Amino acid sequence: MSRYIYQWGLYLVLGSTLVFSLFLISSDNQAPFTTQAEVHKSIAKIAPEVSAEITAIAVSNGDRVHRGQLLMQLDDSRYQLALKQAEAELKQARQDHQAKFEELHVAEATLVQKRQQAGNAQLKLHRHQILVTQGLVTQESVDDSLNAAAVADSAVIAAQADIQRLRVQVAEQDGNAAVALAQAKLETARLDLARTLITAPTDGIITNLQLRPGTYVSSGSAVLFLVNDNDSWINADFNEKGLALLQPGAKVLVAFDAIPGQLFEGAIDSREQAIYDASSETSGLADVTNDSRWIREQQKVRTRIQVPQLDPRLFSGSRASIMIHRPDSLWGVGARLWMRVVSGFRYLY
Numbered sequence: 001m002s003r004y005i006y007q008w009g010l011y012l013v014l015g016s017t018l019v020f021s022l023f024l025i026s027s028d029n030q031a032p033f034t035t036q037a038e039v040h041k042s043i044a045k046i047a048p049e050v051s052a053e054i055t056a057i058a059v060s061n062g063d064r065v066h067r068g069q070l071l072m073q074l075d076d077s078r079y080q081l082a083l084k085q086a087e088a089e090l091k092q093a094r095q096d097h098q099a100k101f102e103e104l105h106v107a108e109a110t111l112v113q114k115r116q117q118a119g120n121a122q123l124k125l126h127r128h129q130i131l132v133t134q135g136l137v138t139q140e141s142v143d144d145s146l147n148a149a150a151v152a153d154s155a156v157i158a159a160q161a162d163i164q165r166l167r168v169q170v171a172e173q174d175g176n177a178a179v180a181l182a183q184a185k186l187e188t189a190r191l192d193l194a195r196t197l198i199t200a201p202t203d204g205i206i207t208n209l210q211l212r213p214g215t216y217v218s219s220g221s222a223v224l225f226l227v228n229d230n231d232s233w234i235n236a237d238f239n240e241k242g243l244a245l246l247q248p249g250a251k252v253l254v255a256f257d258a259i260p261g262q263l264f265e266g267a268i269d270s271r272e273q274a275i276y277d278a279s280s281e282t283s284g285l286a287d288v289t290n291d292s293r294w295i296r297e298q299q300k301v302r303t304r305i306q307v308p309q310l311d312p313r314l315f316s317g318s319r320a321s322i323m324i325h326r327p328d329s330l331w332g333v334g335a336r337l338w339m340r341v342v343s344g345f346r347y348l349y
Helices: 002-030 077-133 139-169 177-194 240-245 330-345
Strands: 033-046 052-057 070-074 197-199 204-207 224-239 251-256 264-271 300-306 319-324
Touching: 002 240, 077 139, 077 177, 224 240, 224 319, 240 300, 251 330, 319 330
Parallel strands: none
Antiparallel strands: 033 224, 033 319, 052 070, 070 197, 204 224, 224 300, 251 264, 251 319, 264 300
16 A cells, blocks of 8 residues: 555656646746846935035935935035135126226227327328428428328227227126126036035935045045835846747736745836847957857846835845736646745745
């Protein structure tokens, strides 16, 4: 009797192993399954836009913050001085610009004077030209008068050009280049001063905060990270054999390592159309490597999966097992049973 029990037990084990092997082999084509899946959350890298020493930190690691909330303050003494200097330079530029109006008035008065002098020079030249015919003055006097009239006319032209130049400079108060440059420098100084207060760009949770007051931070270098719980997804890598089923909208079953015994339903949101090729750089040549193995490693396809109302206990990097769910076929039943087994095993490892 014990012999038959042992024999049937052996058949049961071998049959179960065979069925399980066939299930795993064919699942890539009928219901793709993967354990290479991770939870990802939108992470904002907080980097200062100015360089300075940290004077105060307003949050702690793990704090939930809201958009616009103060995170830390940098030493603003240098930027306060820069603001005062920019204000003084703008004031000086406006004073210099106002002085152009006074120069314009002086130039206009000078033009009137030059025109009178040119008129007198022309009258004197005319008289000498008459007197020279009567022998009352010499030709040299006529030549001197002619030169004087030419110089006076040139002075009038120069005065007119000077007026035109000044009119262009004072045409528009805001259009003066020096004033505009000083105004831009002032706005930059105000912006830099405001940037010494680092605020949250979005709602989220502070993570990896390792800073202390007195630390010097550089512009553009990430100093802390802000995790947005409202923007989460799962990256899952499947074997490329199941490409026909890995389409946007395909339903999936998800078992998280961190939440054993529970199954979650989701759907494929998108599928990547390219993967990183370490052997080929942009505008470079591909490095073809000959593989001598008879069975080569399968290529993976990256998919992005959305799970409605993802459990907030999960963190970015949490592992998961995922299987395509086909509720309209027998594979849907098999997939759910298999994922129940996988989820139960998470209690053990």
